[in-house]
Amino acid sequence: MEAIKSIINFLSYPEWSFTLSLILFGLAMWSKALWTKAGGWIMLILITVFFGLSLFDPNFFVVVAKPDNVPIVMMIYIIGFFWWYAMYKAHQNDRRIEAGEPTFEKSESEDRIFTWPDLVFSEFICMVLLTVGMVLWSILLKAPLEEPANTSVAPNPSKAPWYFLGLQEMLVYFDPWMAGVVLPGLIIVGLMAIPYIDTNKKGNGYYTFKERKTEIVLFLFGFVILWSELIVIGTFLRGPNWNFFGPYEYWDINKVEPLVNVDLSEIIWIKILGVGLPGHWFVREIFGLLFTAFYFLVLPVLLIKNKFIDGFYQKMGPTRYYVGMFLFLTMMLMPIKMYLRWFLNLKYFVHIQEFFLNL
Amino acid sequence: MTETPEETKPEPAAQASEAKSAQPAKPAKPAAADAEVSRRGFFSWAAVAWVGFTAAAGGCLTAWGRFMFPNVLYEPPTSFKVGPPSDFAPDAVDERFVESNGVFIVNDQGQLYALIAICTHLGCPPNWLEAQNKFKCPCHGSGYYRNGINFEGPTPRPLERAAISIDPDDGQVLVDKAQKFLWERGQWDDPSSFLTA
Amino acid sequence: MEALKNLQKSIVKSQIWKSIFRVGIPTDNRKRALAMLGNVVLHLHPIKVKKSGLRMSYTWCMGGTAFFLFLVETITGILLMFYYRPTVEYAYFDMVDLREAVAFGIMRELHRWGAHAMVISVWLHMFRVFMTGSYKPPREFNWNVGVILLVLTLLLSFTGYLLPWDQLAIWAITVGSNMARATPVLGHEGPGAALLQIGGTKLIHVGSDARFGLIAGRTIGNGTLIRFYVLHCVAIPFVAACLIAVHFWRVRKDGGISGPM
Numbered sequence: 145m146e147a148i149k150s151i152i153n154f155l156s157y158p159e160w161s162f163t164l165s166l167i168l169f170g171l172a173m174w175s176k177a178l179w180t181k182a183g184g185w186i187m188l189i190l191i192t193v194f195f196g197l198s199l200f201d202p203n204f205f206v207v208v209a210k211p212d213n214v215p216i217v218m219m220i221y222i223i224g225f226f227w228w229y230a231m232y233k234a235h236q237n238d239r240r241i242e243a244g245e246p247t248f249e250k251s252e253s254e255d256r257i258f259t260w261p262d263l264v265f266s267e268f269i270c271m272v273l274l275t276v277g278m279v280l281w282s283i284l285l286k287a288p289l290e291e292p293a294n295t296s297v298a299p300n301p302s303k304a305p306w307y308f309l310g311l312q313e314m315l316v317y318f319d320p321w322m323a324g325v326v327l328p329g330l331i332i333v334g335l336m337a338i339p340y341i342d343t344n345k346k347g348n349g350y351y352t353f354k355e356r357k358t359e360i361v362l363f364l365f366g367f368v369i370l371w372s373e374l375i376v377i378g379t380f381l382r383g384p385n386w387n388f389f390g391p392y393e394y395w396d397i398n399k400v401e402p403l404v405n406v407d408l409s410e411i412i413w414i415k416i417l418g419v420g421l422p423g424h425w426f427v428r429e430i431f432g433l434l435f436t437a438f439y440f441l442v443l444p445v446l447l448i449k450n451k452f453i454d455g456f457y458q459k460m461g462p463t464r465y466y467v468g469m470f471l472f473l474t475m476m477l478m479p480i481k482m483y484l485r486w487f488l489n490l491k492y493f494v495h496i497q498e499f500f501l502n503l
Numbered sequence: 504m505t506e507t508p509e510e511t512k513p514e515p516a517a518q519a520s521e522a523k524s525a526q527p528a529k530p531a532k533p534a535a536a537d538a539e540v541s542r543r544g545f546f547s548w549a550a551v552a553w554v555g556f557t558a559a560a561g562g563c564l565t566a567w568g569r570f571m572f573p574n575v576l577y578e579p580p581t582s583f584k585v586g587p588p589s590d591f592a593p594d595a596v597d598e599r600f601v602e603s604n605g606v607f608i609v610n611d612q613g614q615l616y617a618l619i620a621i622c623t624h625l626g627c628p629p630n631w632l633e634a635q636n637k638f639k640c641p642c643h644g645s646g647y648y649r650n651g652i653n654f655e656g657p658t659p660r661p662l663e664r665a666a667i668s669i670d671p672d673d674g675q676v677l678v679d680k681a682q683k684f685l686w687e688r689g690q691w692d693d694p695s696s697f698l699t700a
Numbered sequence: 701m702e703a704l705k706n707l708q709k710s711i712v713k714s715q716i717w718k719s720i721f722r723v724g725i726p727t728d729n730r731k732r733a734l735a736m737l738g739n740v741v742l743h744l745h746p747i748k749v750k751k752s753g754l755r756m757s758y759t760w761c762m763g764g765t766a767f768f769l770f771l772v773e774t775i776t777g778i779l780l781m782f783y784y785r786p787t788v789e790y791a792y793f794d795m796v797d798l799r800e801a802v803a804f805g806i807m808r809e810l811h812r813w814g815a816h817a818m819v820i821s822v823w824l825h826m827f828r829v830f831m832t833g834s835y836k837p838p839r840e841f842n843w844n845v846g847v848i849l850l851v852l853t854l855l856l857s858f859t860g861y862l863l864p865w866d867q868l869a870i871w872a873i874t875v876g877s878n879m880a881r882a883t884p885v886l887g888h889e890g891p892g893a894a895l896l897q898i899g900g901t902k903l904i905h906v907g908s909d910a911r912f913g914l915i916a917g918r919t920i921g922n923g924t925l926i927r928f929y930v931l932h933c934v935a936i937p938f939v940a941a942c943l944i945a946v947h948f949w950r951v952r953k954d955g956g957i958s959g960p961m
Contacts, residue, residue: 212868215816226760226824230831233757246960249758253959255751260732263749264742270761271768278772278817282809289799292792293870295919296602298627300641302871305861307819307854312875315643316657320625321890324879335847338830339840347833349958351758356833363830367823385644386656400635404655495659497687500882501891502659571913578917623889626878627871642875 149201153390156381159486162373162479169369173361179231187228191220201392207380211285216306216379223372227364234353234360241352249350300384300397309378310371316386317481319492319502327474334471338363341468343460358456362472370478405491408432425496432494436503439477444469579604581680588669588676588698591615596631596649606665606678607631607638611650615698617665617678618651624658638662652686661686664696744948746956753957758832762825766853767944769818773856776811777933784863786929788922791865815857822853834958842950845943852940859932862925870920873928877920880911887911 155161177183195217198204208217237247245251257263290299304312314323346355353360381388383395412431413421422428444466447453457465484490494503583604591597597608605628606617618638620628627642637654638647645656652661666682669675676698684696691697711717712724726732733747752758783802784794798808826846829835835843862873885892888902888909896903906918916923951957 215813215820219820222820222824223827226827229760230828234831249752250960252752252755253750256748257751257754258729258732258748259745260726260735260742263745263754266754266756266761267764270764274765274768275772278810278814279806281813282806285809285813286799287809287812288868289795289864290866290868293788293865293867295870295921296605296628297867298641298871298874299867302627302642302875304872304876305858306816307857308876312643315625315879319659319882320879321882321884321887325883325887325890332847332851335826335850336844339835339837339843342836345836348836349832349834349960351832360831367827384641385639386642387644492659497660499891499894500659500889568913571916572908573916573923576907576917576923578919578921625875626881627874642871 149392150390153393156390157388158377158381158482161377162482165369165373166479169365173364176235179228179235181232184228184232187224191224198391203394204391207391207395211288212306213379214285216376219372220376223368227368230351231353233351237350237352238354241354247350247352253349301382301386303378303382306375306379309382310374313374313378313382314478317478317485321500322503327478330471330474334475337467337471341460341464341471343464366475370475405485405489407492407495408435408490409495411488411490425498429494429496432492432503435493440470440473443473582677584670584673584675584677585617586676587674588615591676596633598631600678601628604678604680606680608676608678609649609651613699615667615676616696617667617680618662619665619680619683621663622658623653623660623662624656629662664691666695667698668695669698746952749956750959752959759957760824760828762821762828765821766818766825769814769821770940770944772814773811773818774937776807776814777937779807780811781933786863786926788865788925791863791925795864795866811860815860819853819857822850826850829958832958838954839950839958842947842954845947845950849940849943849947852936852943856932856936856940859928859936862920862928863932865925873915873924874920877911877915877924880914881909883910 155164172178175183178187195208199208207213233248237249240247303309311323311328314327317323318327342356342359344356344359346352380391383389383393384397384399387399389395389399408431409421409428413419413428426433447469448457448465456468460468481490492502494501496502583600585600585604585608591608591610593610594612595610597610600606600608601620605620607620608615608617622629622640622642622645624640624643624645627640629638629640629645629647632639636649638649638651640646640656640658643657645653645658647653647658647662651664653659664684664686666679666684668677668679670677682695684690684693722738723731723734726735736742736745736747780798783798785791795808799805829843829846858873858876862869881887881889883890885896886904886909887893888904888906888911890909893904893909894902906912912918914927915921916927
């Protein structure tokens with residue numbers, strides 16, 4: 145038992161768990177068997193068995209059973225369920241389309257039904273059930289209230305509200321102006337831009353996967369992996385000193401993790417070229433600046449050479465393509481920076497303290 | 504807006520329709536004769552009005568924004584006395600003024616300086632860990648050496664120093680947090696950023 | 701039994717009753733339509749809906765759930781305001797009172813758990829709309845209104861997080877608001893802030909930057925508490941309610957609940 149626990153602890157460290165979840169995400173999107181009733185039941189049972197058995201571990205229990213963390217356990221189940229359910233319906237419709245039948249929605253969309261009583265009553269029933277659920281939840285769990293505020297003693301760890309923990313996790317890898325201002329801003333802008341970038345006319349008003357694979361995979365990558373998974377990591381696996389802890393690890397306040405991070409300029413000038421850091425910031429950061437320019441300005445043009453991406457370029461036209469590509473590359477900056485941090489201890493590509501400009 | 508009618512002459516169709524729209528302003532005269540003049544007159548007044556309206560709206564927004572920045576703060580004073588220099592033992596970090604005023608007074612290698620107890624990452628108060636000889640921020644694990652230079656965690660830069668001086672009247676050490684000294688700008692060489700013990 | 705029926709009849713036939721409910725319980729199609737047209741709450745709905753759009757397997761009822769939770773938050777929030785004083789001296793102890801001394805002491809729980817549930821249901825509503833491609837023309841604008849409502853939901857929850865004035869609250873807001881220090885140009889530790897200066901005098905410093913405007917002081921204090929309180933109880937709910945109205949209106953105008961074109 146202890147051996148299994150320590151294996152899970154080891155695997156849950158971000159460099160492995162993130163890699164694992166990327167692989168699982170790829171397999172899941174590729175798979176068809178997962179999005180059937182049997183696949184759904186198996187996943188549900190596996191997750192529940194994992195949670196059920198883990199609750200016997202005192203360290204796991206302490207973290208999961210905090211009242212404010214209960215919604216996140218709920219969120220894992222709810223997002224998991226609806227992810228499965230949407231894909232299940234999408235694959236059902238895809239099979240219908242393949243067989244030349246109308247989609248499930250299409251077969252019923254011509255039917256118009258009076259709002260009274262069907263819609264009004266189902267809304268009423270939903271409201272009653274939700275109210276009962278909310279009251280029960282409120283009676284069973286007390287809302288947390290800690291000691292009175294004290295501006296000189298910070299609890300360790302200090303966490304933002306749970307829905308912002310994905311952003312707080314980004315702060316480990318990015319400077320505040322990126323993680324706290326620019327990236328959240330671009331998430332909002334990116335979401336708002338979706339209807340104007342996506343030129344695919346198919347899949348409007350019904351579940352389908354086959355007709356809009358790329359859009360769905362990209363959206364799910366952002367929503368499930370980069371947003372929801374980072375929230376789960378930030379809630380359950382970040383402990384004192386913002387150190388990483390496996391699910392069965394004791395939150396030891398004295399845990400020492402060597403965090404010796406270096407900038408790209410130090411790696412290149414000192415480690416590779418063997419000379420000291422140049423004095424002027426522009427010369428010092430030239431490689432980082434070149435990399436950034438290449439990543440955002442040259443890479444989108446180079447990528448058009450790829451046949452698959454060229455297809456999008458032809459369909460979307462230059463403006464939509466470059467805006468969409470910029471948003472996509474910004475999103476991918478997150479996993480890229482995470483891996484560079486884990487395996488090269490990279491701190492910043494560009495580190496110009498003179499202007500507070502760190503990337 | 505241009506001066507000569509030749510330059511402004513629009514497409515015939517547009518001219519006709521604009522002449523029509525300008526007509527109610529001067530119903531007595533035939534429209535074709537001086538539609539140019541009345542249109543220009545009309546548009547320049549409209550331009551003045553729109554510029555005025557935009558300026559007024561911008562002024563309202565600015566006033567609204569400025570309203571949100573308070574002029575009076577009920578916060579502890581930024582300048583305070585911490586006692587005579589002899590109170591601070593050599594090579595020690597003094598934590599007495601962290602809770603009340605938010606500074607560590609550090610006596611290090613013959614220099615006395617005040618490090619502001621705000622982590623340069625996200626503003627949590629770092630703790631002084633005597634055993635590990637470092638400042639450690641509880642929120643995200645940034646670590647600083649005794650002298651405030653960062654060496655671990657996500658923070659991009661060292662802690663900041665506050666201005667420090669000796670009050671000429673009573674010989675006490677005077678700390679002024681309104682003035683900050685940043686290492687990365689070379690300001691730690693500034694004589695008001697430290698005292699020579 | 702007969703007496704009860706007579707009583708019901710006399711109530712339903714009375715002038716008072718008829719003045720309120722123009723159409724009785726709808727029994728035929730004409731009355732079903734009139735019920736939708738004549739009632740201010742019900743007229744959010746069209747008279748008829750697509751059968752496919754009615755199915756919970758299609759909509760997941762998440763938009764409705766989010767709206768219902770918004771109403772729950774409004775009602776419980778108003779009740780909480782009767783006992784809560786937004787000052788540093790009283791805020792925490794009013795919280796303790798709400799928990800220990802006030803009758804039916806689950807209002808705060810309803811409010812807090814409702815907020816969590818609202819955040820999740822808004823996410824899932826967006827997820828459903830994406831998965832059914834319902835943001836595609838003609839619904840692009842309404843998707844954008846929805847994204848703003850999502851941001852407002854998070855801001856509502858964030859501003860409410862400070863109000864208990866306990867350790868959890870002030871440190872979460874400290875961490876959350878400190879990012880504003882690093883706002884490009886407008887934060888005193890952000891890139892480009894040094895550009896805004898006149899003759900060596902910095903315009904952007906710790907007492908004038910974006911964060912200062914947000915929390916009304918150099919540190920989280922009384923100014924922050926009252927500011928977040930007003931944002932949480934009045935300003936953001938007001939904007940959100942307006943946008944919810946726009947959102948619903950556009951659902952109707954863009955062709956009702958989405959379905960295959």
